[in-house]
Amino acid sequence: MYLNPGMRNQLYSELSHAVEAWKPAELTKDYTPGDRALCLQLEDGTNVEHKIDPKTNSLPPLRNPDILVGENDLTALSYLHEPAVLHNLKVRFVESKMIYTYCGIVLVAINPYESIPIYAHDIIHAYSGQNMGDMDPHIFAVAEEAYKQMARDQRNQSIIVSGESGAGKTVSAKYAMRYFATVSGSSSEANVEERVLASSPIMEAIGNAKTTRNDNSSRFGKYIEIGFDKNYRIIGANMRTYLLEKSRVVFQATEERNYHIFYQLCASSHLPEFKTLQLGSADDFHCTNQGGSPVIEGVDDAKEMCSTRKAFSLLGISDTYQMKLFHILAALLHLGNVEVKEISADSSTILPDNGHLTVFCELMGVAYQDMSHWLCHRKLKTATETYVKPLPKVHAVNARDALAKHIYAKLFSWIVDHINEALRSAVKQHSFIGVLDIYGCVKSACVLSLQHVFKLEQEEYMKEEIPWTLIDFYDNHPCINLIEAKMGVLDLLDEECKMPKGSDDTWAQKLYNTFLKKSDLFDKPRMSNKAFIILHFADKVEYQCEGFLEKNKDTVNEEQINVLKLSKLDLLLELFSDEEKPAGSLTSRSKMPRPVQAQRDHKKTVGTQFRNSLHLLMETLNGTTPHYVRCIKPNDLKSPFTVTTACARNNRIRSICYSPVPVDRWTYQEFFNRYRVLMIQKDILSDRKQTCRNVLEKWVQDQDKYQFGKNKIFFRAGQVAYLEKLRSDKLKKACVRIQKTIRCWLARNRYLRMRRAAITIQRNTRGYQARCLVVFLRRTRAAVIIQKNQRMLVARTRYQQQRSASITMQRLLRAYQARQTYRKLLYEHKVLTIQRWVRGWLARRRCRRSLRAVVYLQSCVRRMAARRELRKLRVEARSVEHFKKLNVGMENKIMQLQRKVDEQHKENRELSERLRTMERSRAAESERLGREVERLRVAEEESRIKADGVPSLLEQLSFLRQELETTRVEKEAVQEEARTYRVDAEKVTLLLHSPDAPHQDAVDMSVLLKLQRRVTELEQDKQTLQRHLDKREEAQQDQVKNAEKQRTAGRAELDLEALKRQELESENKRLKTDLAELRQSLATVSNPGAKTTTSSPGAKTNPGSAPYNVLLEQLNSSNEELEVRKEEVLLLRSHLVRQEVLKHNKLTLYWFTVSSVCVRSTPDYHTLNEDGELWLAYDGLKETNRRHEEEVEELREEVLRVREENRQQQQFLSQSLLLPQEARIEASLHHEITRLTSDNLDLMEQQGKQDKMIRKLKKQLKVYVKRMEEYEVEPPSPEFTSFEPRSPVSIIRKERDFQGMLEYRRGDESKLLNSLVVELKPRGVAVNFLPGLPAYILFMCLRHADYSNDDQRVSILLNSTINSIKGVLKVKRGDDFETVSFWLANTCRFLHCLKQYSGEEAFVKNNTPRQNEHCLCNFDLSEYRQVLSDLAIQNYQQLVRCMEEALQPMIVPGMLEHENFQGVLGSKPTGLRKRTSSFPGEAVYTVDSILQQLSLFHATLIQHEVDPELIKQVFVQQFYIICSVTLNNLLLRKDMCSWGKGLQIRYNVWQLEEWLEEKGLSDCGAKVMLEPLIQAAQLLQVKKKTEEDAQAICTMCSALTTVQVVLNLYTPVIEFEERVSISFIRTIQALLKGRVESPLLLMDAKKIFSVTFPFTYSPLALETIQIPSSLNLGFLTRV
DSSP: OEEOSSOTTSOHHHHTTSSOSOEEEEESSOOOTTOSEEEEEETTSOEEEEEOOTTTOOOOOOOOOGGGTTOSBGGGSSOOSHHHHHHHHHIIIIISOOOEEEETTEEEEEOOSSOOSOOSHHHHHHHTTOOTTTSOOOHHHHHHHHHHHHHHHOOOEEEEEEEOTTSSHHHHHHHHHHHHHHHHOBSSTTOHHHHHHHHHHHHHHHHEEOOSSOTTEEOSEEEEEEEEOTTOOEEEEEEEEEOOOGGGGTOOOTTOOOBHHHHHHHHTTTSGGGGGGTOOOGGGSHHHHSSSOOOOTTOOHHHHHHHHHHHHHHTTOOHHHHHHHHHHHHHHHHHHTOOOEEOSSSOEEOOTTOHHHHHHHHHHTOOHHHHHHHHSEEEEEOSSOEEEEEOOHHHHHHHHHHHHHHHHHHHHHHHHHHHHHHHOOSSOOOEEEEEEEOSBOOHHHHHHHHHHHHHHHHHHHHHTTOOOOOOOOOOOHHHHHHHHSTTSHHHHHHHHHHSTTOOHHHHHHHHHHHHTTTOTTEEOOTTOSSEEEEEOSSSEEEEEOTTHHHHHHOOOOHHHHHHHHTOSOHHHHHHTTTSSSOGGGSOOSOOSOOOOOOSSGGGSOHHHHHHHHHHHHHHHHHTSEEEEEEEEOOOSSOOTTOOOHHHHTSHHHHHHHHSOOOOEEEEHHHHHHHSGGGOOGGGOOSOHHHHHHHHHHHHOOOGGGEEEOSSEEEEOTTHHHHHHHHHHHHHHHHHHHHHHHHHHHHHHHHHHHHHHHHHHHHHHHHHHHHHHHHHHHHHHHHHHHHHHHHHHHHHHHHHHHHHHHHHHHHHHHHHHHHHHHHHHHHHHHHHHHHHHHHHHHHHHHHHHHHHHHHHHHHHHHHHHHHHHHHHHHHHHHTOHHHHHHHHTTOHHHHHHHHHHHHHHHHHHHHHHHHHHHHHHHHHHHHHHHHHHHHHHHHHHHHHHHHOTTOTHHHHHHHHHHHHHHHHHHHHHHHHHHHHHHHHHHHHHHHHHHOSOOTTHHHHHHHHHHHHHHHHHHHHHHHHHHHHHHHHHHHHHHHHHHHHOTTOOHHHHHHHHHHHHHHHHHHHHHHHHHHHHHHHHHHHHHHHHHHHHHHHOTTOOOOTTSHHHHHHHHHHHHHHHHHHHHHHHHHHHHHHHHHHHHHHOGGGHHHHHHHHHHHHHOOOOGGGTOSTTTHHHHHHHHHHHHHHHHHHHHHHHHHHHHHHHHHHHHHHHHHHHTTSOHHHHHHHHHHHHHHHHHHHHHHHHHHHHHHHHHHHHHHHHHHHHHHHHHHSTTSOOOHHHHOOOOOHHHHHHHHHHHOOSOEEOOTTOHHHHHIIIIISOOTTTTGGGSOTTHHHHHHHHHHHHHHHTTOHHHHHHHHHHHHHHHHHIIIIISTTOHHHHHHHHHHHHHHHHHHHHTSOOHHHHTTOOHHHHHTSOOSOOOHHHHHHHHHHHHHHHHHHHHHHHHHHHHHHHIIIIIOOSSTTTSOOOOOOGGGGGOSSTTOOOOOHHHHHHHHHHHHHHHHHTTOOHHHHHHHHHHHHHHHHHHHHHHHHTOGGGOSHHHHHHHHHHHHHHHHHHHHTTOTTSSHHHHTHHHHHHHHHHHSOOSSHHHHHHHHHHOSSSOGGGOOGGGOOOOSTTOOOOOHHHHHHHHHHTTTOOOOOOSSOOTTOOOOOOOOOOOOOOOGGGOOOOGGGOOTTOEEO
């Protein structure tokens, strides 16, 4: 209840002297009808008695519940009367420092007279996109609502800013325009929004002035249309002005100023460009010194002048035009100082030497005489004549002032036209938002706002299907018609102005005669005949008629205008060039038609101008959707955040109180949540509407007090207060019960704690006593043990001494005896040794003598026997019968041997052909090796230049050259030997077939014997070489065993070699047996021949006979066998030479000489064919051919190995060059030692493999020979004829050849990127691929371009890849989170691949040897790595924006608005502003929605295998966004700052922290981002009373800035909460005063933290990657 200390019928001026207009009080005694007084108690405890008027029985107005005090919407109050509105505005303005309050659709703005930080860009962005009812009241909320409705309803909007002078209308309009310019932006590059904002400084300079109520009062009305295109971006603007206060140019009241521009000119008069203006201080000019207050506190006019000139330049007004403009303004100042001298009562003059008039004429470019003449004279025209009449001084001064006002008005219009021209756009305007800023009270706008409120209320009732009837409300149209209608006040004033003898008195009489008894709104003061009273909407206003006609005429002397038209100043001519033009020719941006004008503008009355402007304004406003801002002036002293009674109880407050306001309304869910405590469990139904109906029927008996709509409940005034009282009583009872239970619980807990403490004390005491007893027993036992051990130690020591002495004596005695025995035995042993050696020497001497005698005897006997046998054989050889015996039975065998020889010849030709083929391939390989050697030589030279510490490469190359030369010599030797054998064979054949062989029989036998001896010698040489080879192999195996004990393969190889040697020996024996059989058969044939020879001595063997042919064929076979054996011997010798070269370089020359001698020695044919060894020589030749093939294969492998070593050497050299000199030498030595050790091991392993392969081939050869003997007609096996590299070698080569590269043709980059980047869809397609597959494929293509050393291809591929990824993310799917995250992962993987395979030590330390082989070798792509890093940063920022766009609609509803604890936190009635929500029916979001969205983000990032560190950075950024958006909305929503909301925020933050724990992101720093929000929630929950509480709050709020610790926003929601006192807030401010921090209120929600991309190693091998066919990349080739 409120108590009014005075009469409510008193005038406002009288009420202003009271300290408070209303005081809150409480009834101390119940009121019953009929009581004459009320017993009341004020808040300070004073008891008063309030008398009740018996005539009216009017009671004081009731107070609203405490829960509604400070509500941001006045329509939410249960009682909307004057004291309730005043108290609510005072609480918000004075205590909470909040200047904005809603009253339904109207925004009430109170001028704070202080700069407050609520208009920054972060505040603008915070209100952007928000519904009007979701945030605290603000001019930005009204602007956002207008902007949204323009876009949604396709209808133009208007913001009507009204209020008295000093209420802050101009500032409110300026901030509204700033909001549109910031949020919408411009559609072109011309920055239209900057030009729109730049017009404000100009209009303030030429149209604003200081008044007693406002330092920057707008002295004209303006309506600014801000134009938008189809995309709702600013394209231009247009300004229309109304009723400029021209009189201020020549007159100012006390403590007021002229327009700001004049003071800015005077403050800048010291500038060089302003010297010609001849200005000085503002106190020197009459037009600027009348108010006596030329300076505004806190305003620097010189700086303001700079801002004004800058704004002129921005709007396209050149410096030349600016100076001309300043000339005119300075001339006006000088014109005001022109002094008029009175000559007589009817005439006046200006002195000829008037300095100010002279300056005026110079600046204006007019003649001094003409201007001085017409300032003191006027021309009168009659029908026949024209008279020049002098003017009295008063009229001359008025004419001078009228000229100044007219020039200023023209200049003002010119500036406005040029501003409109600068703001004009060539783009067609789609819609506009108008901002009306006009001083005074616009009655039509007030009526329009009332009608709008009623319209909204009726729509609400119809939508809710509530029965309603039309009510009467105050209509201000009769008052408007009284003033503006035909024959109204203004019409009569214009009519009187046209009368020749019209005056203020005659006009007053006309008003009395017309309206005095005919209109209830018009009245006449009792004591005056020159005034009248009009009853306005708020109260009666008295008007004085004196001076009305003169002000309404606003006349100017035409001759003065004519003088100005003759000026030399072109700007002045431009100002008056439209005097003769019709109004339609004016260039104006406005699309509204102007009223019909007279021929000359300066003859139009002020009343007509006002009426026409008002009609045009109302026509514009009626075509738009209005939004209302009512500005209120709180005090006349301009004190910040102070309210005085007189200003508070003005017509604005009363208009709010008397406005038709809708009743209280709640949605069913809100009512259920608020008054759940009034229900019992059985009252709660699933149908919320029926539940609310049951509760209201139970507690409110009068059903006329409420109505049920479709979605809301409507209450009459006072019912919410009654329900709040019921709720409060119910909660108090519950609190009492809870307190009782808690106190019982506390008492019981105290008893249980005491009982447990007593038991604990007893237990500890008993334990202490027991421990003392145990200690005593332990000490007693310890003493006994110590005594026992001491006695034992003494006895043991004595015993040990005696024992030691005995042992010493025994040892010495036994040692003496042992030495004596040893000397005796040593003497005996020496004697026996001497005897043994002497006897052995005598026995050996006798044995040697006997052995020499026996050997000599045997030699003599054997020599005698051999001589006898030789003579016998010679006799047999000369007999013909012997040859006959030899030839018996040999025909068949010779034929078989002939077939074998043919087959061998055929095979020899095939082998010869293969040998030639291998020779050609070997020549090509030798040429290639030569090129390789040349390349190695070049690399060696480069290595020698770069690093002098690598001499081993030259030695290795020299060794390779020597080995290649050795191989070539061996090949030539083999070829020479083959040719020698062929020549010898031909010679033998010719010799055998020669007809002139007289002693052929003797020759054949001698040749046969020589061959036999030669074969024997070769067998001996072979055995010698074989033994030497066996020794070498045994020595080698011993070395291998010593070096590597685990190698056991050598034993098997030795066994195999021994087996092969045995096979060779058995083969030799078989051949010898065959030769013996052949000899025996010849001997058998020769026996009959001997007889024949004896009988017929003249007969001899015919060369063409069968025995001779058989012998010849046998001889050829023997020769071939001998060649085979010879080749086999050479093969073994060459093998030994190679082994000696690899092991001992000193023996290389010796073995090479031996081999050369053996090869080059030409054997004598007559000494080769002994014992039939030629077959073995033939087989050896075939084996030699196979060996050549094997050697060629070995050379190929050796070349590959050398190439690989060369590549490793180059890599080592490139790495070593990066090291310092000392480290480089050390690394080179270490590398050389490692290489030599590896080479030795490789050579040993290679030697073993070669030996093993030789034995294997020999074994296969023998098996094949045996098979050929068994199957003589079967052709050779394919395995033998095609001796080429087999499948194991080819498979290994193929796997080794694929180096993890993809080859593509030049020009296929667009096709590749189109399939891999542009057309690839991550959703549903790419998810089935290997993560990072596009990056791997692109890198494999890049590796091939690098391998090809094609810099152009590398550049094209990288640039095209970067541009394609940018195009996909910017043009096509830049807003798709899955696409952005997919390409962020692939960009990072591509970047990591460039690092991993760059060869840099920091990145390759984890690589496998195979991965190191895939490193880039030709190009350094570090610059492209930086470009890719920048691209990854762009992708990351775009990913953050995508996530922010998805989370932004969920954050505020989920973190702040949704209540997880229904009925516990409480809610408040909302009011009319909730109906202005721009997006009704939006989805309901909870904190679970946020967690689901975060989980979706996390799953997608994990699926694409984004780097874990990058995932952490992403969620740190998102948690910062959640914190900043939530905290910013909390700071801008006073209704959210309560204890219950703090509990809700803490719960939601806990759920976010649990989500981090679940996803393993608890250590990523995201929790730290939530710290400001956590502290803000704690701030809402902590105690706020004492100074200790204040210190605790300051310590706790370390993450909040001083301006964010806004305890004045704390709003109790339930009765048990208390408001924060002002003294406590001041204590907090004093404690936080020393902090150095940002002055911004809101957190920067657009801030994006810097991101890093740590290197992530990939174990994936490039050669294992398979390309899916769905990518359509068939044109790529694996390399």
